[in-house]
Amino acid sequence: MNIRNAIIVLAAIVLSQFSMAQNVVEDFKPSSVNQVGSQYPQVNSEGRVRVKISAPWALRVQLDIGGIKYDLKKDEKGVWIGESAPQVEGFHYYQLNIDGASVPDPGSLYFYGASRWGSAIEIPAPDExxxxxxxxxxxxxxxxxxxxxxxxxxxxxxxxxxxxxxxxxxxxxxxxxxxxxxxxxxxxxxxxxxxxxxxxxxxxxxxxxxxxxxxxxxxxxxxxxxxxxxxxxxxxxxxxxxxxxxxxxxxxxxxxxxxxxxxxxxxxxxxxxxxxxxxxxxxxxxxxxxxxxxxxxxxxxxxxxxxxxxxxxxxxxxxxxxxxxxxxxxxxxxxxxxxxxxxxxxxxxxxxxxxxxxxxxxxxxxxxxxxxxxxxxxxxxxxxxx
Amino acid sequence: MNIRNAIIVLAAIVLSQFSMAQNVVEDFKPSSVNQVGSQYPQVNSEGRVRVKISAPWALRVQLDIGGIKYDLKKDEKGVWIGESAPQVEGFHYYQLNIDGASVPDPGSLYFYGASRWGSAIEIPAPDExxxxxxxxxxxxxxxxxxxxxxxxxxxxxxxxxxxxxxxxxxxxxxxxxxxxxxxxxxxxxxxxxxxxxxxxxxxxxxxxxxxxxxxxxxxxxxxxxxxxxxxxxxxxxxxxxxxxxxxxxxxxxxxxxxxxxxxxxxxxxxxxxxxxxxxxxxxxxxxxxxxxxxxxxxxxxxxxxxxxxxxxxxxxxxxxxxxxxxxxxxxxxxxxxxxxxxxxxxxxxxxxxxxxxxxxxxxxxxxxxxxxxxxxxxxxxxxxxx
The missing domain is CATH 3.40.50.1820 (Alpha/Beta hydrolase fold, catalytic domain)
Incomplete structure (x- = not known):
């Protein structure tokens, strides 16, 4: 393992500890309004939204939901992944931000809201x-x-x-x-x-x-x-x-x-x-x-x-x-x-x-x-x- | 003008000459299947597709249409713009590639084709x-x-x-x-x-x-x-x-x-x-x-x-x-x-x-x-x- 890879692995370990510190519950499931066959975005029982996208040359990728931007983390293959704070039950519009470009998530279906066709996610409700x-x-x-x-x-x-x-x-x-x-x-x-x-x-x-x-x-x-x-x-x-x-x-x-x-x-x-x-x-x-x-x-x-x-x-x-x-x-x-x-x-x-x-x-x-x-x-x- | 800006301006001049060498006809109009209010993507009389997206931190942005990826050029504000070779008349699916991430163009409406909901453009036909x-x-x-x-x-x-x-x-x-x-x-x-x-x-x-x-x-x-x-x-x-x-x-x-x-x-x-x-x-x-x-x-x-x-x-x-x-x-x-x-x-x-x-x-x-x-x-x- 060269020094660069060692640093990446160390960084990954530190980041994963950070995730655990947030007590993210690992029961994520694909959203009910995903494109056919898409495994992401996902939602967990806390209402956190997890997104994933391959962007190997990107410097910064964010999930933009509920007026807050959450930084994603990049793995060694250039795939970015990360999750939001818990969202309330129901239907929420969101977008991805890739090096400053606000774009729809290719994993979700698209809906008209927030004055544009774009991504959305459904946080399951008990009375669905x-x-x-x-x-x-x-x-x-x-x-x-x-x-x-x-x-x-x-x-x-x-x-x-x-x-x-x-x-x-x-x-x-x-x-x-x-x-x-x-x-x-x-x-x-x-x-x-x-x-x-x-x-x-x-x-x-x-x-x-x-x-x-x-x-x-x-x-x-x-x-x-x-x-x-x-x-x-x-x-x-x-x-x-x-x-x-x-x-x-x-x-x-x-x-x-x-x-x-x-x-x-x-x-x-x-x-x-x-x-x-x-x-x-x-x-x-x-x-x-x-x-x-x-x-x-x-x-x-x-x-x-x-x-x-x-x-x-x-x-x-x-x-x-x-x-x-x-x-x-x-x-x-x-x-x-x-x-x-x-x-x-x-x-x-x-x-x-x-x-x-x-x-x-x-x-x-x-x-x-x-x-x-x-x-x-x-x-x-x-x-x-x- | 500092040296960095001078280089950017020079580069822009060189690139614009290159564009002119391609004889791009400057009669672009917004596509008929754009999102409400979106000025881009556009199409010209040759059937070229021009896209534009703000991605200030990106290293590379491409238009991916007809199986070919076209590099866009970045201006001083971080806005990327560029066009494809002429496309035949009719309806074409496409996507943007931002630092390796393939995503829909936020300017277009979305259609199901190529096994996914994504961007498309209409190259006008005389018999429309x-x-x-x-x-x-x-x-x-x-x-x-x-x-x-x-x-x-x-x-x-x-x-x-x-x-x-x-x-x-x-x-x-x-x-x-x-x-x-x-x-x-x-x-x-x-x-x-x-x-x-x-x-x-x-x-x-x-x-x-x-x-x-x-x-x-x-x-x-x-x-x-x-x-x-x-x-x-x-x-x-x-x-x-x-x-x-x-x-x-x-x-x-x-x-x-x-x-x-x-x-x-x-x-x-x-x-x-x-x-x-x-x-x-x-x-x-x-x-x-x-x-x-x-x-x-x-x-x-x-x-x-x-x-x-x-x-x-x-x-x-x-x-x-x-x-x-x-x-x-x-x-x-x-x-x-x-x-x-x-x-x-x-x-x-x-x-x-x-x-x-x-x-x-x-x-x-x-x-x-x-x-x-x-x-x-x-x-x-x-x-x-x-």
Whole structure:
């Protein structure tokens, strides 16, 4: 053994001692969202994420997850390996950093989040059964393309139809409009959100009414008029125009829907929660079920809400709202960062003060991520259209 | 300017001269399959691919496309940039290599091909209009999950239903089963294959009959029996059992199909072409239209085929086959590598010798990639079920 190799071996021994000092539990398993045949990334029972990549000429390779970069260690073959601190249960976006280049991990599948397609990992949760692919009838998730005059562009939504939809060619169904959060898109709910599997399982267990779910893209920019001037949206924001004037009529024209407010719900997460509360409160003739998952329409403010002025006074008459809204749902994970807990609290305080009835759900031990929102959907979908 | 910077500037001048010596045409534009907002990768009018990535500590960064690795050059800010030799028109998988690590390009969208989810680029073709997203009625692409007893696993297929499908609740449709190639999966045809857009455009122009297209995964492994022994497949390969005994009955039970052989076609590319010819010839009671895009069932052999023994003598009686097969289609790109041209030629020679009628299509200037297969589908779909 030459001196160079001896140094590398010594360094490896020192580093392995360091790992042991951290008490890393050696029960790592490949992540459930790996590429076919990929052994890495892996997750252990503590929720640590271990990644591995061959980069023989690299000087520094890091795992970048949860806002922290963890240095990997190189073996003699040029393969880098290392792990993060424990992550909370649920779904987390991450990336690798190779000599300063931020890139997806070639071992993981890719998801749209954090405003880009990139790597993600699933930290297993004890209640994962409710969104597991089980031996129950499965609905379809259909990609629908439509042209929006508001944005002057092609847009895409995904539409879940329950398993029985194609067996009952005359039956009509209620519709849940279900929105993603900031930096995400219409692929979020049918992919990492597992909305279709959650509903398949609920419907098979007769816990939820068979329903259609529409998952669209919450971003919309108004196209300029022929004179080059972009008219101000008459709605709170352009997406309100798109969903009210374009998406709902398009869905009602293409699928066997029940078209009245009693059979229409809207829910969204984070940015989508904010949009949901604004859009439904502006259009109570069209919606009777409302859900904000990890978000409210006062976001990001946490101060006391004045119902006289907030959202043009839409919450002034609590008794009138209670007659119209069949279910107002708010949810939050217990590990969510500021400003979400404070913002949701301020909104709840306002509802309480006005006597507006609502259901509040806390997801234990989860952060501002998809496990919180899967649990929200699982609970909320079981309560609506009944 | 210090000496180090002077050297870098000099090096840049020398390198730029070298680039000019290559006559790189400076009309690069962002690729049509980039991530939203990404300016790179780019393509120029020669079909060169230019990539750019920040990797300030890296020693060597390469673009790996078409089996060749191209060294990138680093600027003073640590941003690497460089381009490939001209690529043929069409769709190409590629990756970046950063100090020996092969990773996806964070600028591109990701596609499944080459046995992994990774980067790809589209070199524009003059005839791209036939697969463009146009102002025509669009069909749905639906994700259907089903459990296979043959493989003892959940499988997924995508089902295209034409735009009129939901307007005519009693009409039944012919079905094309459309298969991907080696190292690809069921996402190939509805994504980079653009099968839905090709059919939307053909149907809107009344060039094709409205039809259902089923795009499944061509890989299947037989599950062991309860005694632990895996029975030999009675079919040529397990996927034949899956499509004949499971997929076709499942599709006929879930969609409004026409269920006779006159209204059922199968087509596939490369490995899928080989599978198509084998499966349809073994099941001529179920299929009347057959297409092999860039592949035949003698692959990879290029020697003369003896019809007496080839595929158990299934091509012995050409006249009988001509009565049964309404269209036998073979296609090939003029720039495909060995063994495809020789293999397809040997197969055609056999058909000619046996007097089996077939239509042969050459895609001018394209390789063993998706532009060839989009053109095949565009031509073939216009001829069937008429």
């Amino acid at each position: 059964d409710f969104y597991a692919q089980k031996d129950v009838p499965h609905g379809l998730v259909s990609q629908k393309m439509y042209f929006s005059k508001v944005t002057n562009s092609w847009r895409r939504c995904f539409v879940y139809t329950p398993a029985e939809y194609d067996k009952n060619s005359s039956k009509r169904y209620p519709v849940l409009y279900l929105q993603h959060g900031s930096g995400e898109d219409e692929t979020g709910w049918p992919t990492q959100g597992k909305a279709n599997l959650i509903l398949d399982n609920l419907i098979a267990a007769k816990k939820a009414v068979p329903m259609i779910i529409v998952m669209d893209n919450g971003y919309a920019t108004k196209a300029p008029a022929p004179n080059g001037i972009t008219a101000q949206s008459k709605s709170a924001f352009p997406f309100e125009e798109v969903i009210i004037n374009e998406i709902i009529p398009m869905i009602d024209g293409s699928f066997r829907t029940l078209k009245d407010r009693d059979h229409r719900a809207m829910a969204g997460l984070s940015m989508g929660a904010n949009q949901t509360i604004t859009i439904t409160m502006n259009n109570l003739d069209k919606f009777s079920y409302i859900a904000g998952f990890s978000g409210t329409s006062n976001y990001p403010r946490t101060d006391v809400i004045d119902p006289a002025t907030f959202m043009g006074g839409k919450f002034k008459d609590g008794a009138a709202l209670n007659k119209k809204i069949k279910l107002f749902w708010l949810g939050l994970g217990t590990k969510e960062p500021a400003p979400f807990p404070g913002s949701v609290k301020a909104f709840r305080d306002m509802l309480d003060k006005q006597g507006v009835k609502y259901t509040y759900y806390e997801s234990i031990g989860t952060a501002h991520e998809w496990l919180t929102w899967r649990r929200d959907l699982n609970q909320f979908a079981a309560l609506i259209f009944k | 209009d036939f697969y463009a997203q146009k102002d025509v009625p669009h069909g749905l692409v639906s994700q259907k999950m089903y459990f296979s007893k043959v493989t003892n696993s959940w499988r997924r297929c995508f089902v295209y239903t034409p735009a009129e499908y939901d307007k005519n609740s009693s009409k039944r449709y012919p079905v094309l089963y459309l298969q991907h190639g080696s190292g690809e999966d069921e996402t190939g045809w509805p994504t980079q294959g653009k099968a839905n857009l090709i059919l939307d455009n053909l149907i809107a122009a009344k060039k094709a009959v409205p039809m259902i297209i089923v795009m499944d995964n061509g890989y299947a492994t037989k599950a062991p029996a309860p005694n632990g022994i895996t029975a030999q497949s009675k079919s040529a390969f397990p996927f034949e059992e899956v499509i004949i005994n499971e997929i076709i009955p499942m599709i006929d039970g879930s969609f409004r199909t026409l269920k006779d052989r006159d209204h059922r076609a199968m087509a596939g590319l490369s490995m899928g072409a080989n599978q198509t010819i084998t499966i349809t010839m073994n099941n001529l009671d179920k299929f009347s239209y057959i297409a092999g895009f860039s592949g035949t069932s003698n692959y990879p052999r290029t020697d003369v085929i003896d019809p007496a023994t080839f595929m158990g003598g299934k091509f012995k009686d050409g006249a009988a086959l001509n009565k049964k097969i309404k269209l036998f289609w073979l296609g090939l790109g003029t720039k495909e590598p060995a063994p495809f041209p020789g293999s397809v030629k040997a197969f055609r020679d056999m058909l000619d010798k046996q007097g089996v009628k077939y239509t042969y299509y050459e895609s001018i200037g394209t390789a063993h990639e998706w532009l060839t297969w989009r053109r095949d589908l565009n031509q073939f779909a216009a001829l069937i079920f008429k």
